[in-house]
Amino acid sequence: MNWTDYSIYMILSSGLWILALIILVLPRKVKVIPDIFLLGGVVSIVIFTIGLWLNLERPPFRTLAETRLWYAIFISLIGIIIYYRWKLLWMLAYSLLMAILFLFINYMNPDTFDKTLMPALRSPWFIPHVIVYIIGYAFLAVSSLMGLKGLYLMYRNKSTDKTIKLADNIVYIGFAFLTFGLLFGALWAKEAWGHYWTWDPKETWAFLTWLVYLLYIHFRVNKRKYVKSSLWILSLAFVVLLICWFGINYLPSAQNSVHVYS
Amino acid sequence: MRRRFWEYPWGYRESFTIGIVLLFLGFFIELVSPVDAIYLPRWPFNFILILVLIAYIYISYRMVKHPFMKWLSSVPAAISSISLFTILVLLLGFIPQTDESGGSLLVDLGLTHVTRSWPYILLSFYLLIILGYTTVRRSFPLNLKNFAFFLNHAGLWIVIVAASLGSSDLRRLNMTLQENQAVFRAYDGEGRAYQLPFAIKLLDFHIKEYPPSIGLVDKNTGQFAIDEMGQLIAVEKGLNTEFGQWEINIDEYYESGFPDSTGYTESERVGAPPVVHMRVRNTITDEIKAGWLTSGSFIVPNKFMHLSDRWAIAMRVPAPMEYSSEIRFFTSMKEYEDITIKVNKPAKINGWTLYQTGYDERMGKWSQVSIVEIVKDPWLPVVYVGIFMMLLGSLYLVWMGRTTKKTENELD
Numbered sequence: 274m275n276w277t278d279y280s281i282y283m284i285l286s287s288g289l290w291i292l293a294l295i296i297l298v299l300p301r302k303v304k305v306i307p308d309i310f311l312l313g314g315v316v317s318i319v320i321f322t323i324g325l326w327l328n329l330e331r332p333p334f335r336t337l338a339e340t341r342l343w344y345a346i347f348i349s350l351i352g353i354i355i356y357y358r359w360k361l362l363w364m365l366a367y368s369l370l371m372a373i374l375f376l377f378i379n380y381m382n383p384d385t386f387d388k389t390l391m392p393a394l395r396s397p398w399f400i401p402h403v404i405v406y407i408i409g410y411a412f413l414a415v416s417s418l419m420g421l422k423g424l425y426l427m428y429r430n431k432s433t434d435k436t437i438k439l440a441d442n443i444v445y446i447g448f449a450f451l452t453f454g455l456l457f458g459a460l461w462a463k464e465a466w467g468h469y470w471t472w473d474p475k476e477t478w479a480f481l482t483w484l485v486y487l488l489y490i491h492f493r494v495n496k497r498k499y500v501k502s503s504l505w506i507l508s509l510a511f512v513v514l515l516i517c518w519f520g521i522n523y524l525p526s527a528q529n530s531v532h533v534y535s
Numbered sequence: 536m537r538r539r540f541w542e543y544p545w546g547y548r549e550s551f552t553i554g555i556v557l558l559f560l561g562f563f564i565e566l567v568s569p570v571d572a573i574y575l576p577r578w579p580f581n582f583i584l585i586l587v588l589i590a591y592i593y594i595s596y597r598m599v600k601h602p603f604m605k606w607l608s609s610v611p612a613a614i615s616s617i618s619l620f621t622i623l624v625l626l627l628g629f630i631p632q633t634d635e636s637g638g639s640l641l642v643d644l645g646l647t648h649v650t651r652s653w654p655y656i657l658l659s660f661y662l663l664i665i666l667g668y669t670t671v672r673r674s675f676p677l678n679l680k681n682f683a684f685f686l687n688h689a690g691l692w693i694v695i696v697a698a699s700l701g702s703s704d705l706r707r708l709n710m711t712l713q714e715n716q717a718v719f720r721a722y723d724g725e726g727r728a729y730q731l732p733f734a735i736k737l738l739d740f741h742i743k744e745y746p747p748s749i750g751l752v753d754k755n756t757g758q759f760a761i762d763e764m765g766q767l768i769a770v771e772k773g774l775n776t777e778f779g780q781w782e783i784n785i786d787e788y789y790e791s792g793f794p795d796s797t798g799y800t801e802s803e804r805v806g807a808p809p810v811v812h813m814r815v816r817n818t819i820t821d822e823i824k825a826g827w828l829t830s831g832s833f834i835v836p837n838k839f840m841h842l843s844d845r846w847a848i849a850m851r852v853p854a855p856m857e858y859s860s861e862i863r864f865f866t867s868m869k870e871y872e873d874i875t876i877k878v879n880k881p882a883k884i885n886g887w888t889l890y891q892t893g894y895d896e897r898m899g900k901w902s903q904v905s906i907v908e909i910v911k912d913p914w915l916p917v918v919y920v921g922i923f924m925m926l927l928g929s930l931y932l933v934w935m936g937r938t939t940k941k942t943e944n945e946l947d
Binding site: 355358359391392393395396441442443444445446448449450452453456459460463464465466467468469470472474477478480481484485487488491492493494495524525526 | 610613614617618620621624625627628629630631632650698705707854855856857858877878879880881888890892908910912915918922925926929930932933934935936937
């Protein structure tokens with residue numbers, strides 16, 4: 274199996290996932306079928322990846338296109354697991370659409386099949402490091418939206434109980450993934466650069482993001498108090514997250530970062 | 536009735552007052568202290584300090600029943616320590632960290648070397664004390680929920696302690712190796728030399744490269760115009776492609792070639808760069824050009840082809856895929872062991888870990904120099920224990936979220 278067979282598997286996976294999402298959005302509850310479709314989509318792309326592996330006679334971790342296959346597999350898988358655990362349909366939709374996007378980029382840019390990775394990125398930690406951040410950032414971004422929604426509800430004098438309760442859960446999950454990202458990054462850095470923590474600007478800002486959400490979590494220990502401040506922290510935490518995500522390239526303190534890509 | 540300031544139980548006012556006093560005390564010591572940067576105690580004193588800290592926290596928590604002890608593991612104390620620590624890290628995130636000494640107020644306040652400054656040390660200590668007492672308080676009774684709490688909090692405590700107090704025992708030294716020369720001297724980040732109890736000889740240095748690529752260069756900027764005129768294209772023999780209005784046909788490709796009287800010939804000489812011969816047709820004017828193209832090397836000049844007033848076609852120096860050093864590690868004059876190190880694949884030997892960090896980039900794949908970093912970090916296993924505790928604790932968070940009762944588990 275090689276890249277010429279790719280389109281069949283890509284279409285099968287994307288199609289099954291989109292069908293499953295449509296069925297789940299429908300008002301009538303359908304059992305078992307969406308489960309089969311969700312898993313079928315993963316299985317299809319896993320079969321292609323295994324086939325590619327056997328054909329190449331090496332693990333497919335070498336090119337950007339191969340990396341995207343793994344993103345698609347793991348993001349969809351984690352999205353499905355979280356969906357079964359937490360019943361968050363938007364999260365399932367987000368992870369499946371991200372997975373489809375990665376599959377689709379491979380389809381649209383066949384010339385990147387050979388586009389290869391620089392030495393420092395050729396590590397088993399690369400894929401898990403990126404995946405947990407994609408998921409963690411998504412949760413935290415949504416939690417900030419919840420924060421804004423809560424502030425709006427408060428402004429309209431409506432109850433924020435349900436919103437902030439949901440936001441709490443989402444922050445816990447997103448925070449856990451952020452922790453994974455930081456720690457995977459540390460373990461990788463040890464292998465690649467000799468030390469697990471060097472206060473690289475991206476590290477510093479990821480740590481700052483982590484600290485701000487840590488503050489939120491502790492602020493919420495006593496649930497009834499300070500709801501408004503909590504909502505503000507949640508909304509503003511997103512600014513720190515954005516600096517970490519995009520803004521880092523423009524900071525004067527970040528000019529020698531290993532994470533600044535040009 | 537409103538509680539008076541400093542009346543127990545302490546809340547946010549008292550907690551933040553203590554934190555802010557510590558922060559300014561730190562700035563004050565930093566200003567008046569003649570020493571620029573702080574160095575923490577080394578083995579075994581750091582180890583003793585850690586044991587004393589753990590014993591002190593545990594015993595004082597169990598023995599002393601005073602509202603102050605309760606405050607030490609309270610939420611306001613945690614919030615104040617995290618907030619003030621966050622402010623310091625924010626400064627660290629905005630102010631470029633340098634080794635400059637003296638001069639500006641930023642330097643004198645320690646803000647250009649935050650992680651070695653007094654405010655940072657004092658606030659870290661504050662954080663560690665609060666985190667320590669919190670961990671001890673929630674360790675009893677040890678059910679599943681408290682266990683996850685313990686993993687997250689104790690894990691973080693262990694990571695901070697081992698990474699900060701252990702950093703004084705960390706040795707990171709650089710060595711520049713020449714092929715076939717034994718070296719037993721290494722240098723730290725500040726350029727101090729160290730005599731090593733072993734010697735290292737570079738047997739061979741290797742670079743694997745990606746195939747070279749060609750693309751259009753904007754003569755005004757000298758840059759490859761990747762966005763405007765399509766991507767860089769990997770070279771292969773027989774390749775047909777288009778850049779803007781130009782159609783390119785590569786009819787010859789040598790992985791390494793050398794100039795001669797007629798053009799270039801295939802050659803295995805040191806410094807022989809990749810070479811292609813190609814035909815270019817201007818699809819608007821139908822004009823055809825043919826010629827050689829090479830990225831060049833340290834002895835062969837690079838060669839490109841002019842297409843118009845603005846555009847030229849050029850070959851980019853091949854990017855390294857992987858580089859590695861074969862190294863002979865001498866533990867004595869006669870005993871040695873051969874190892875290979877690559878980027879992302881360090882090797883451990885005699886308590887040291889050897890990392891491939893660089894080479895002579897001017898010489899590219901013909902470099903006979905390899906730069907390696909040797910690292911000894913005796914506290915690493917302890918840091919890893921903390922990291923894995925936090926990973927396990929986070930798994931619990933993903934699965935349980937913020938739940939207090941079983942019935943609350945499901946979300947809408």
